[in-house]
Amino acid sequence: MICDILVIGAGPAGLTAALHAASAGAKTAILAKGIGTTHWAAGWVDILGYWPPGSPQPVRDPRAAVGALASALPGHPYARAGLRALDEALLAFQRAATAEGIPYAGSLDRNLLATTPSGSRRPTCLVPHAMLEGTRVAAGRTLIVGIGGLRDFYGAYIAANLRAQGCEADRAIVEVPAIRARNPQTTATLAAMLEDRPVRDELIRAVIPVARGFDRIGFPAVLGMNRHREVVDEVGKALGSAVFEIPTLPPSVPGIRLFEALRRRLAALGVRVIIGSEVVQRFAEGNRLLGIGSEAAARTQRQTAGAFILATGGILGGGIVAGADGAVREAALGLPVHAPVARGAWFSPQALAHQGHPIFQSGVLVNERMQPVGPRGDVAFRNVYAAGAVLAGADEWREKSHEGVALATGYRAAQAATERTRPAAQADAEASR
Amino acid sequence: MTDVELSLDACIKCNICVSYCPPAKVTDLFPGPKYAGPQAQRFRSPRGPSPDASVDYCSGCRVCNLVCPAGVRIAELNAKARARMYRDRGGVPLRNRLLGRSELLGRLAHPVAPLANYLLHNPISRWLADAWLGIDRRAPLPRFSLHTFPGPVRSKWSPASNPRRRVVYFHGCATRYYEPWIGRAAVAVLERNGMEVVIPPQNCCSLPMLSNGEFDAARRYYDGNLRTLAPLAEAGCEIVGTSTSCTLTLKEEAPDLLEADSDAGRLVAASTSDICEYLVRLHEAGALDTAFRPLELSVLYHAPCQLNAHRVGHPAADLMRLIPGLTVIESEHPCCGIAGTYGLKKEKYAIGMAVGQPLFDRVQQSGARLSVCDSETCRWQIVHGTGLPSVHPIEILAWSYGLGEPLAIRKG
Ligand SMILES: Cc1cc2nc3c(=O)[nH]c(=O)nc-3n(C[C@H](O)[C@H](O)[C@H](O)COP(=O)(O)OP(=O)(O)OC[C@H]3O[C@@H](n4cnc5c(N)ncnc54)[C@H](O)[C@@H]3O)c2cc1C
Ligand code: SF4
Ligand code: SF4
Ligand code: SF4
Numbered sequence: 017m018i019c020d021i022l023v024i025g026a027g028p029a030g031l032t033a034a035l036h037a038a039s040a041g042a043k044t045a046i047l048a049k050g051i052g053t054t055h056w057a058a059g060w061v062d063i064l065g066y067w068p069p070g071s072p073q074p075v076r077d078p079r080a081a082v083g084a085l086a087s088a089l090p091g092h093p094y095a096r097a098g099l100r101a102l103d104e105a106l107l108a109f110q111r112a113a114t115a116e117g118i119p120y121a122g123s124l125d126r127n128l129l130a131t132t133p134s135g136s137r138r139p140t141c142l143v144p145h146a147m148l149e150g151t152r153v154a155a156g157r158t159l160i161v162g163i164g165g166l167r168d169f170y171g172a173y174i175a176a177n178l179r180a181q182g183c184e185a186d187r188a189i190v191e192v193p194a195i196r197a198r199n200p201q202t203t204a205t206l207a208a209m210l211e212d213r214p215v216r217d218e219l220i221r222a223v224i225p226v227a228r229g230f231d232r233i234g235f236p237a238v239l240g241m242n243r244h245r246e247v248v249d250e251v252g253k254a255l256g257s258a259v260f261e262i263p264t265l266p267p268s269v270p271g272i273r274l275f276e277a278l279r280r281r282l283a284a285l286g287v288r289v290i291i292g293s294e295v296v297q298r299f300a301e302g303n304r305l306l307g308i309g310s311e312a313a314a315r316t317q318r319q320t321a322g323a324f325i326l327a328t329g330g331i332l333g334g335g336i337v338a339g340a341d342g343a344v345r346e347a348a349l350g351l352p353v354h355a356p357v358a359r360g361a362w363f364s365p366q367a368l369a370h371q372g373h374p375i376f377q378s379g380v381l382v383n384e385r386m387q388p389v390g391p392r393g394d395v396a397f398r399n400v401y402a403a404g405a406v407l408a409g410a411d412e413w414r415e416k417s418h419e420g421v422a423l424a425t426g427y428r429a430a431q432a433a434t435e436r437t438r439p440a441a442q443a444d445a446e447a448s449r
Numbered sequence: 450m451t452d453v454e455l456s457l458d459a460c461i462k463c464n465i466c467v468s469y470c471p472p473a474k475v476t477d478l479f480p481g482p483k484y485a486g487p488q489a490q491r492f493r494s495p496r497g498p499s500p501d502a503s504v505d506y507c508s509g510c511r512v513c514n515l516v517c518p519a520g521v522r523i524a525e526l527n528a529k530a531r532a533r534m535y536r537d538r539g540g541v542p543l544r545n546r547l548l549g550r551s552e553l554l555g556r557l558a559h560p561v562a563p564l565a566n567y568l569l570h571n572p573i574s575r576w577l578a579d580a581w582l583g584i585d586r587r588a589p590l591p592r593f594s595l596h597t598f599p600g601p602v603r604s605k606w607s608p609a610s611n612p613r614r615r616v617v618y619f620h621g622c623a624t625r626y627y628e629p630w631i632g633r634a635a636v637a638v639l640e641r642n643g644m645e646v647v648i649p650p651q652n653c654c655s656l657p658m659l660s661n662g663e664f665d666a667a668r669r670y671y672d673g674n675l676r677t678l679a680p681l682a683e684a685g686c687e688i689v690g691t692s693t694s695c696t697l698t699l700k701e702e703a704p705d706l707l708e709a710d711s712d713a714g715r716l717v718a719a720s721t722s723d724i725c726e727y728l729v730r731l732h733e734a735g736a737l738d739t740a741f742r743p744l745e746l747s748v749l750y751h752a753p754c755q756l757n758a759h760r761v762g763h764p765a766a767d768l769m770r771l772i773p774g775l776t777v778i779e780s781e782h783p784c785c786g787i788a789g790t791y792g793l794k795k796e797k798y799a800i801g802m803a804v805g806q807p808l809f810d811r812v813q814q815s816g817a818r819l820s821v822c823d824s825e826t827c828r829w830q831i832v833h834g835t836g837l838p839s840v841h842p843i844e845i846l847a848w849s850y851g852l853g854e855p856l857a858i859r860k861g
Contacts, residue, residue, distance in 0.1 A: 018733075018767070045762075050518035055465045198477055201484065204468035267468040283781055292515025293760045312760035314700035314718035319762075320733075334518065 019045045021433050022308070022321035024295050024348055025335065027052025028419050029404025030327035031278040032105060032426030033433075035112060037325070038285040040434040045287060047310055047319065049294035051275070053333060053405075057418065058263035059237070059270025060130060061109065061120065061142035063102070064094075065416025070370035074139035079103075079124045082420070091409040093421045096384050097428040102420060105427035110142070116277035117245055121148045129154075131234060131262055133169065135177025135185075139416060144270055146239065146248045149232045149260035153183045156231030160262070161223055162189040165196045166206060168265045169236040186230075190222035207241040207269045216247060220254040227255050237261035237269045244273055293317065295328075295348040305397040308349070323399040323433040326351070326380070326388070327426060330405035330412070336379055338362070344378050346406065349397075352390045354381045354408040372411045379408035386429040401429035451708060453526060459519040460487035466513035466523060471784040472506055475803035479506035482513035486523035489530065499534040506797070507531070508788035508804075509660050510754040524758075528659065528706055535662040544582040545661035548790040552622045552653035552670075562593040585798035589787070589833035591627040591825070598629035599636075599648045615645045617681050619674075619699070619721070621692035622653050623825035630856045631825075634847035635691050635724055641850050642731060642738050647686065649677045654695035659706050660789050671703040671714075679713035682720040689724045691843055693755040693823045694789060696723045700759070723756065725764035725823065725842055732768070741849040743774035748845070749817040751780040751808060751831065753824035754788070765823055765842035772849045778815050782808040785822075787830035802834065809834035819857065821845060 021037045023030045026048035038044040063078040067085055075081040082102060086095035094102065106124055113120050122128050122142040129137040131150040143151065158178065162171035171187035178185035194215045200206040209215050227233055239261055240247030252259040263270065279289055297309030297316055305324055309316035328335030328348050338344045342359030346352075355378030356362055362375035380388045386401040403425035405412055412418040466482040467473055473481035485504045492500040507527040514524050535541045541549075569575075569590060579586035598620055616639055624632040636646045651674055658667035678688060678699075690696040699721045704714045722730070731737040752763045769777045785805040786792050792801025812820050812835045820839040822828050828839040838857035848854050 049520070051465050051469075051516045052518070055468070056463060201473070201481055202464050202467045204464075205474070208474065267464045272468060279781075283779070288763065288766075290760075290762050292757065293762075294520070310760065313697055313758065314721065317761050 019043045020322045021045075021325060021430070022047060022319060022323075023325045023327060024048070024308070025052060025327035025329060025333075025404070025406075026275075026289060026291060027327060027329055027333060027404060027422065028054060029329075029406075029422035029426040030325070031275070031282070032109065032423050033325045033327055033403050033430040034282055034287050034289075035278065035285070036105075036108065036427050036430035037434055038282065038287045039108075040430065042434050043286070045321075046282070046289045047293045047295060047308075048289075048291050049328075049334065051291060052329060053418070054271040054275040055268055056266045057268060057271050058130070058132075058140075059144055059268055059274055060140040060147070060263075061106070061122075061419040061423070062139075062412075062416040063106075063124065063127075063141035063420035065127070065139040067415065069372070069411075069414070074129065075127055077125060078127055078141050078420075089409065091381070093382075093407045093410050093425050094417070096382055096386065096407075097424040098384070101428040101431070102424035105423040106142070108427070109423055112281050113274070113277060116280055118273050118277050119145050121145055131174070131178070131260075133174065133263055133265070135174035137178075137181060141420065144261075144273075146244065146259075146261045147237075147270070149258040150234055150262060152232070153178055153185065153234075156184070157229065158183060158185040158232050158234060159227060159230040160185060160187040160234045161226070162187065163195060163206070163219070163236065163238070164189055164191040165199055166203070166236060166238070169262075174234070174262065188223075188226040190219065190226065192218045192222050194218050202267055203236065203238050203264045203269050204241065204267050204272060206238040207244075210238060210247055211240050211243050216250065220251060223251075223255060227257060230257060232258040232260060234260050234262050236264045238264070241269060241273065242276075298349045300397060303395065303398050305349070305400050323401065324349075324397075325426075325429045325433055326400060326402040326406055327404045327422075327429075328406050330379055331376060333405055335404075335406040338375065338378075344375075346380055349400065351380050351388045351396050351400075351402070353378060354391075355379075372414045376413065377409060377411050379406050379410075381408050385432040386425060387432070399433075401433050403429040453522045453529065453705060454490065456520060456522040457487040457490045457526065460521050461519050463518065466517050466521075469512050469516045469783070471510060471512060471786065471804040472508050472800050476506065476800045478800075479503055482507070482523040482527070485530070486513070486526045487521055490526050493530060493533070499530065499537045502534060502538070504530045504534060506800070508784070508786075508791040508797075508801075510784045510788050511758040512754060512783045515757060515760075525705055532662040532664050541662050542583070544584060544794065545790075546663065547582065548584070548793060549658040549661040549663050549666070552625075562595050566592045579795060583795040584793055585795045588793040588798050589829040590793070591623070591829055593626055594629050596629055598625050598632035614643060615647055615686050616727075617647045617649060617678065617686045617688040619651060619654075619678070619688055619690040619695055620648065621690060621695040623692055628825060628841075631691050631841045631843060634841070634844045634853065634855075635689075637852040638728070638843055638846050638850065639689070639724075641852065642728075642736070647681065649681060651677060654692075654698040655703055656694045656698040657790060659698070659702060660791075664707060667703065668707050668709065671698075671707060671709065674699070675711070675713045675717055678717045678720075682716045686720070687727060688717065688721045689727045690721070691724050691823070691841060692825060693723055693753055693759065694826075696721050697755055697758055723759060723761065723764065723823065725768055726759065726761045728846075729764040729767055732771070738850070739771055741772045741846075742851055744772055744845070744849050745774040747776035747778065747815070747817050749778045749780060749812050749815045749820045750842070751782065751785065751812075751820060751822040751827065753822055753827040754784045755824050755827075757783070765821070769821070769842060769845055772845070775845070775849070777821075778817060780808055780811055782811060784808075785827045785830045785834070787826045789826055792830060801830070805830055805834050812837060
């Protein structure tokens, strides 16, 4: 495989980086050890949910809050990438998602409050269209529908929590014989089943008697996989009320839809996405990375490229690994890592401490071109860029900034990397003329 | 415990594997990789009986291994559990023994190929094989070729020649008994690139036996190959193959599943490549003849699951993209459903066809005149599912070098 830019990692940051690199005309490929966090996450795009740290009030205006955060924390990935990258990345994301049939609602000017599987209302910036109605539960009457046989979706709990927040909500559980008979093992199986018209009609028939008098009906997020729009439209039309999805435990069907949509987009741009290849080695000459080695059958597979974008995730994604000896490493390229020194300093004394746990902020430091740097600001490799949760300085889970950081830094890294490779590609083109 | 077994502890129960497993998507007879693999493994002990027979519905396609974010070796756990289960439950069925013996079948049938083809392919015997053996009467069985590959043994190798220009060709059973033209195309392409091709005596790679739960027989075949291949590898020769499953078996499957760690095995594994993988390496070293003649057509390329398990990318697609005029559309679909011999079995035929259906649809909707795939059983399944011809990428390369049109195209 011959490419200008090799992206390592297929989570939101890697997919975004590859999308922009390829759109800018670079021959791009993705190599990933496995599937990333898309399949665990809700399928929303969080930008900034809570700020300043410890604030009990959700952020209303993420654009302003990200601006404030960037001036307060110059080492934060948002400060490195810049607000403009975030803006442009979001627009490009919405364009790509719409083109692939899963439009996202929302904008950087105002956070939405989406309904979670525990019935809380959580700030997020963009939600798939099919979750928009779930941001409006404060007005009107909401029914949460569980499906008999689907594990770990607790309609009564969701409804009770919504009521505790002053929303009018009730719940029902419906029995669908075709679903009971199959006892689907995962939400993904159920989503595929509901693309079969007879199964879908059975579900609709079961919901009609309980749906009367409600303004909106919330379902677990299993309303179709590839033909999601069709399923949502038909269920909504048949019930005569607004329909929305609530995320579930993994695998996350909205996350799978998003991943597959971006993968289709990348395929159309000629980007090869290779899943199942773990990068374990680097080949460098001075401060230039020549290539990487990935784990393959019987040997290490060598892959060269003009530039590399590291998007391997943080502690939870496996991009940053912590050893029993307290040493924290960047797993793929062995880049310098910013981390708490002693093992005893990894965690705060309380599990839910407001300031979070220092270990989750560990990662790779970068300059404003997203190039990894050492403690004194020296560039590690001049053709390597980093994006997403592998970066130091953000606490994505507490800030609720996961996808925003991924999008902004993925976009910025691709921009910087293509600026670098473009002159070379142009020179080649001129030489061949 | 081996690395394969220890990997179960890495499972974070995310269910990603279950949502990608091709059989689990279409049948409830298989609960999916997480449940058959790391979950059930907790209940498998060397002393107790195997807990669950559903693992037999794993096709071994390894899609789960690739998508798992935690590096769990699910497919290998399942293959070992299947072998254990057969042992616990009265041995490997006769049908699996037959399907595992592609080489023996070839040897017996080849001298009487027309008769064997008649006997195997007429509706009555297909019905009998279906009823008595459990080989589905609709399944795509290949036809024996009148001529085997390589024919009269050819070997131009003499100890004096340069081992760097010498390549060992591992043809596998399919090329030998069913599709000798693929072997001829491979030799022609290698020779065109200045290679001296050595074709040593060889036996079945042992994969069909490994996937049908016969580990003891597999070990004998694997050891037989090591005896002839290891000295050649020692002399510095690279080993290439046109069957993605054979090369994967030499590289990884046999040593891992049989727990056969030896110097000879490691040397052979390290020297073995898929033929396109090898040619891409030549290209990267600037040593590939790229004087390809234009082919004005569009093909749909399906990277078989067996190739993906090599974790070397899609070298065939990279090579075909060097051919002027040729449009290569990739299938972006993980599996055709046949998975070696899985889709031939009566109880699994419908599962295999359901797994392959989206791929068949994609081939037909792509507008391509033919499909290209590196694995023989996949080609037979894709032809069965689409009615369109399917060729090996090496045939496309040979064609573009002007070394002969693929047989499937000549036949129209
Ligand atoms: C990815 C994943 C991995 C897991 N791994 C493990 C593990 O390794 N070990 C472990 O112990 N647990 C695990 N769990 C958790 C385990 O699946 C659940 O804790 C367990 O299924 C709960 O069992 P339950 O019977 O209480 O509820 P469920 O299995 O969720 O069943 C609830 C049932 O009640 C029905 N229902 C819900 N509300 C109503 C209502 N109002 N009226 C009528 N019926 C209703 C539902 O439709 C469903 O049929 C895992 C869960 C997930 C998602
Ligand atoms: S090897 Fe294939 S069939 Fe078997 S569990 Fe994994 S994905 Fe499923
Ligand atoms: S994908 Fe891997 S980690 Fe996730 S459930 Fe399957 S085996 Fe476990
Ligand atoms: S037949 Fe082919 S794609 Fe299908 S199972 Fe194989 S190797 Fe996999």
